[in-house]
Amino acid sequence: MSVISADGEIHPSERAFVDAFLASEGMAPLADDEIRVYSPQEVARYVPKHRREKIVELMCEVAMVDGLGDDAELRVVRAYGSAWQIPEEKVETWLWGYEHAQSSAARQFWLRIRRFVLSSRWENQEP
Numbered sequence: 049m050s051v052i053s054a055d056g057e058i059h060p061s062e063r064a065f066v067d068a069f070l071a072s073e074g075m076a077p078l079a080d081d082e083i084r085v086y087s088p089q090e091v092a093r094y095v096p097k098h099r100r101e102k103i104v105e106l107m108c109e110v111a112m113v114d115g116l117g118d119d120a121e122l123r124v125v126r127a128y129g130s131a132w133q134i135p136e137e138k139v140e141t142w143l144w145g146y147e148h149a150q151s152s153a154a155r156q157f158w159l160r161i162r163r164f165v166l167s168s169r170w171e172n173q174e175p
Contacts, residue, residue: 054120088131108142
């Protein structure tokens with residue numbers, strides 16, 4: 049809920065994703081008044097430590113389900129990853145992977161060009 053609520057706009061595909069997850073866990077869909085941004089500390093007691101990494105990965109997926117992660121959504125994902133001690137590299141890899149999986153061919157092409165241009169720019173910098 050925290051991710052899909054972060055930007056103030058809940059896309060139907062985001063809500064469907066969360067509802068499907070809750071159903072797979074044997075839980076009812078959340079009521080509209082339960083949809084808000086929760087801090088990692090608020091929900092930590094409900095999520096066993098051994099499941100936290102998978103939950104953060106699912107947060108990465110839902111952030112990208114509507115095609116592009118909003119900055120507010122990405123901040124929430126990263127906050128959970130940090131609070132729950134998920135390596136930043138894993139979180140960034142998941143975000144990158146789900147962004148590409150949900151992107152059109154034209155967007156994927158643009159992302160590859162952008163990454164190539166930026167990475168070559170960084171590699172050529174002198175200390």
